[in-house]
Amino acid sequence: MAIPMCLVITLVFCSLMVANAGNFYQDVDITWGDGRGKILGNGNLISLSLDKASGSGFQSNNEYLYGKIDMQIKLVPNNSAGTVTSFYLKSQGSAWDEIDFEFLGNLSGDPYIVHTNVFTQGKGDREQQFYLWFDPTADFHTYSILWNPANIVLYVDNRPIREFKNLESFGVPYPKKQSMRMYSSIWDADNWATRGGLVKTDWSQAPFTASFRNFNANACLWSNGASSCTNSTSNPWFSHQLDSNSQGVLKWVQKNYMVYNYCTDTKRFPQGLPLECTVANKKSN
Numbered sequence: 459m460a461i462p463m464c465l466v467i468t469l470v471f472c473s474l475m476v477a478n479a480g481n482f483y484q485d486v487d488i489t490w491g492d493g494r495g496k497i498l499g500n501g502n503l504i505s506l507s508l509d510k511a512s513g514s515g516f517q518s519n520n521e522y523l524y525g526k527i528d529m530q531i532k533l534v535p536n537n538s539a540g541t542v543t544s545f546y547l548k549s550q551g552s553a554w555d556e557i558d559f560e561f562l563g564n565l566s567g568d569p570y571i572v573h574t575n576v577f578t579q580g581k582g583d584r585e586q587q588f589y590l591w592f593d594p595t596a597d598f599h600t601y602s603i604l605w606n607p608a609n610i611v612l613y614v615d616n617r618p619i620r621e622f623k624n625l626e627s628f629g630v631p632y633p634k635k636q637s638m639r640m641y642s643s644i645w646d647a648d649n650w651a652t653r654g655g656l657v658k659t660d661w662s663q664a665p666f667t668a669s670f671r672n673f674n675a676n677a678c679l680w681s682n683g684a685s686s687c688t689n690s691t692s693n694p695w696f697s698h699q700l701d702s703n704s705q706g707v708l709k710w711v712q713k714n715y716m717v718y719n720y721c722t723d724t725k726r727f728p729q730g731l732p733l734e735c736t737v738a739n740k741k742s743n
């Protein structure tokens with residue numbers, strides 16, 4: 459009696475977890491753009507386009523609560539100034555949580571900026587921006603969001619570029635109750651994206667097209683109000699934190715490629731820097 463029961467539990471458990479190098483036909487919906495977003499090949503590629511009339515976007519069918527979500531992206535080549543391509547996780551409602559990668563385009567030969575943000579309970583204002591150590595338009599590169607109860611880490615080609623620790627014990631809200639979907643999109647943001655809005659979109663270059671592949675959600679599925687994982691046994695990323703090697707890489711990226719850090723922008727926060735900026739260093743790993 460006991461053995462079949464275990465089998466049943468294992469099967470149910472496995473079906474609730476996803477570790478899929480997925481098929482876009484099954485994993486996502488193209489939700490806007492009126493044909494400007496396309497699933498190509500046998501479901502292994504998506505192209506999103508932007509022209510003067512509209513951008514386009516897609517979202518995951520599944521919702522997650524914790525996991526490691528990867529996407530390979532090849533950004534808009536040549537003159538991409540004014541465009542923003544995004545890859546992010548977001549929950550619903552007015553007190554939403556959100557973890558963002560936004561790729562701010564530029565004139566041919568000028569560097570993209572990777573713009574990142576973390577929203578908790580509807581509040582963001584936590585921008586960090588980076589240049590990349592490669593040309594993100596020449597080939598696909600892997601952008602990853604690790605999200606677990608201990609921390610959020612953003613990776614580029616497996617190098618950590620940003621860490622947002624769970625500092626709830628210091629009074630900083632942390633995303634842990636609301637499930638999120640994965641979203642990707644391309645849109646026009648020439649009022650702020652390139653050199654702060656100085657360089658406008660050149661519509662004679664449209665359509666602007668970015669490509670996506672190898673969406674991989676090694677994540678805890680959310681269904682019927684519960685997550686499929688509760689501890690590190692159920693998901694290898696559940697308790698992952700940066701070891702000292704990875705901390706070294708993070709420091710290297712931040713030293714050499716960081717363009718903007720809200721945590722050092724004292725002009726912007728005359729009443730004092732956000733709490734996580736000042737307590738982050740007090741919490742040891």
Ligand SMILES: *[C@@H]1O[C@H](CO)[C@@H](O)[C@H](O)[C@H]1NC(C)=O
Nearest residue numbers: 534535536537566663665667
């Ligand atoms: C980008 O520019 C190069 C050189 O100007 C050109 O050969 C190439 O076709 C352009 N690529 C696209 C996708 O427009």
Ligand SMILES: *[C@@H]1O[C@H](CO)[C@@H](O)[C@H](O)[C@H]1NC(C)=O
Nearest residue numbers: 562564568569571651652653
């Ligand atoms: C675009 O290039 C300019 C000039 O190199 C640079 O200052 C800027 O940070 C680049 N990126 C964006 C998104 O504006």
Ligand SMILES: *[C@@H]1O[C@H](CO)[C@@H](O)[C@H](O)[C@H]1NC(C)=O
Nearest residue numbers: 471686687688689690691692
């Ligand atoms: C970890 O999660 C699994 C699957 O949900 C569960 O069977 C197990 O009891 C949990 N272990 C601990 C230590 O909570």
